[in-house]
Amino acid sequence: MKPVRVGLVGCGKVGQIHAAALRSLPEAEFVAACDTHPNRAASFGVRAFSNVATMLRDGGVEAVLIGTPHPLHAEAAVLAAEAGVHVLVEKPMAATVADCDAMLAAARKSGAMLGVISQRRFFEPVRRMKAAIDAGKIGRPALGVCLMYSWREPSYYTSDPWRGKWDTEGGGVLVNQSPHQLDILLWLMGPAAEVSGYWANVNHPTVEVDDTAVATVRFRNGGLGSIITSVSQKPGIYSKIHIHGTNGASLGVETDRGATFIAGVSTIAEPALNDLWTVPSEEQLLGEFQAEDRAKFREVDATVHYHALQIADFLRAIREGRPPLVTGEDGRAVVELFAAIYRSDRERRPIALSAA
Numbered sequence: 524m525k526p527v528r529v530g531l532v533g534c535g536k537v538g539q540i541h542a543a544a545l546r547s548l549p550e551a552e553f554v555a556a557c558d559t560h561p562n563r564a565a566s567f568g569v570r571a572f573s574n575v576a577t578m579l580r581d582g583g584v585e586a587v588l589i590g591t592p593h594p595l596h597a598e599a600a601v602l603a604a605e606a607g608v609h610v611l612v613e614k615p616m617a618a619t620v621a622d623c624d625a626m627l628a629a630a631r632k633s634g635a636m637l638g639v640i641s642q643r644r645f646f647e648p649v650r651r652m653k654a655a656i657d658a659g660k661i662g663r664p665a666l667g668v669c670l671m672y673s674w675r676e677p678s679y680y681t682s683d684p685w686r687g688k689w690d691t692e693g694g695g696v697l698v699n700q701s702p703h704q705l706d707i708l709l710w711l712m713g714p715a716a717e718v719s720g721y722w723a724n725v726n727h728p729t730v731e732v733d734d735t736a737v738a739t740v741r742f743r744n745g746g747l748g749s750i751i752t753s754v755s756q757k758p759g760i761y762s763k764i765h766i767h768g769t770n771g772a773s774l775g776v777e778t779d780r781g782a783t784f785i786a787g788v789s790t791i792a793e794p795a796l797n798d799l800w801t802v803p804s805e806e807q808l809l810g811e812f813q814a815e816d817r818a819k820f821r822e823v824d825a826t827v828h829y830h831a832l833q834i835a836d837f838l839r840a841i842r843e844g845r846p847p848l849v850t851g852e853d854g855r856a857v858v859e860l861f862a863a864i865y866r867s868d869r870e871r872r873p874i875a876l877s878a879a
């Protein structure tokens with residue numbers, strides 16, 4: 524296919540991963556980079572801009588990859604979509620549902636494609652679970668459990684001025700670290716209908732936002748779900764998603780071992796693995812799957828590889844005129860879910876989700 528001319532918006536920590544991924548892909552021509560911070564965009568050796576509107580006008584980009592702090596995603600995404608430029612935006616899609624709706628409206632109006640990064644969907648063990656569910660191997664997904672026991676040092680929150688504050692980050696563990704797992708939970712269980720939740724700040728007294736949250740979900744398919752997500756375990760333990768079906772069979776993935784990685788600071792040190800597989804007559808496959816995934820992990824740089832797979836899917840989707848694997852609507856569903864958990868805590872009641 525003809526490579527898509529891509530520009531980066533935001534050249535900070537995750538921007539380094541984006542640049543490495545773009546350079547590795549035949550589907551991409553990395554042509555421009557934009558950052559308000561002096562020198563960051565210029566460090567990539569492509570045309571550098573300090574303003575998104577100027578890059579959209581003069582940079583010759585067909586698509587942008589946005590990695591600015593989450594409350595700033597919408598501004599750049601709307602400008603790009605209005606200019607007919609395709610948008611792949613980092614997770615979370617935005618900090619508010621209103622921002623997501625503005626992004627979706629701009630993309631629908633111009634016909635630009637809108638996708639949201641959720642690179643753990645591309646992990647082999649996660650795709651295996653999705654394929655098994657789609658093939659009916661567990662009956663209907665009836666119970667979905669999402670657990671994240673991670674850790675963030677107090678210094679993480681002071682590493683950039685926007686972190687850990689309601690105004691400039693929009694939330695804490697629910698908004699920043701959990702969207703990966705929440706997206707996979709929704710992908711495997713289907714849309715959520717209603718949620719009750721609570722949040723707390725357990726051991727980050729210098730930070731305003733949540734470092735821990737729990738929630739109970741009723742899914743549109745009648746299934747139930749449970750979410751525990753935290754960056755308060757020192758050391759971090761693991762992140763897992765388990766899906767149990769109406770036929771009694773269970774599927775599971777450990778997406779992260781220890782604390783979830785910090786872009787530009789730490790790397791993915793251990794492979795994601797299926798940790799549960801009780802599909803009738805397939806129980807013996809668990810060990811084989813784990814061996815395959817450990818072997819794959821030795822071949823690739825997992826910190827960049829899964830971003831690259833998602834960016835390639837998005838760029839191919841542009842050329843093929845089909846939706847990307849992770850759409851703007853999928854990104855919005857995650858934002859709606861975490862926003863409903865905050866609202867449920869505030870109003871002390873279950874919250875119905877709009878698509879329910």
Ligand SMILES: NC(=O)c1ccc[n+]([C@@H]2O[C@H](COP(=O)([O-])OP(=O)(O)OC[C@H]3O[C@@H](n4cnc5c(N)ncnc54)[C@H](O)[C@@H]3O)[C@@H](O)[C@H]2O)c1
Binds near residue numbers: 533557559592642785
């Ligand atoms: N998918 C993942 O695994 C992953 C990992 C890390 C971060 N992220 C996401 O990426 C986003 C950025 O996180 P980060 O850790 O790279 O933050 P960061 O602070 O390191 O980088 C953000 C960059 O955006 C720039 N910026 C701010 N306003 C801008 C504007 N208006 N125009 C252009 N550039 C602007 C900043 O100068 C900075 O260089 C967040 O939404 C975060 O959730 C995703």
